Amino acid sequence: MITWKKIINKEKTKKYFINIIKFLKKEYKIKKIFPKKNKIFETFKLTKFNQTKVVIIGQDPYYKKNQANGLAFSINKNIKLTECIKNIYKEIKNEFINFNIPKHGCLKKWSRQGILLLNSILTVEENKPLSHKNIGWEKFTNNIILYINKYLNNIIFVLWGNYAKKKIKLINKKKHIILYSSHPSSLSANKGFYGCNHFIKINKFLKLLKLKQIKW
16 A cells, blocks of 8 residues: 555655755754654645545645644634635635634645645755755655546645646546646735635535545
């Protein structure tokens, strides 16, 4: 049976991944890097490979203190909501009138329902967005998407923003479902994220597939 543990252990033997680990060992010693070391692969701990139904792809982790928790778009509890999270909740509220906006931005509840919250880059230096671009994470997460593409069926891929849209080329459109829009950040939410109806669409597709719908 395929598991994230087996997949990640296989990737860990490759030269590019060994280079990532070498780089991070130095960085964590001398700089503030997010998320915490033990949370880098959190998304794979909460959403099992064979229980994955939806993959939401982000860019890189939040870069301010105590925000990043290893899940794309999600932040730690007891932390002020980011604009991104606020906009995500706003869109859900527009789609589901009865949705009660949470007071926190932790999306573990989604992960446990089969949503893999996957950033393209898994670490970041404090106050420096995209600071770990091109250290090898993109290769790793591209490989993760390729594993999902090959071994699973009818996965709903959700691509928010131009960075995530680049992943389209890795996904077999005949085998999977792809939803995309602008990013939910304050700079681009009004360019297509608002009104995308992705949360309703995800549940409609899951219903058609006779799978349990997401409780947002």
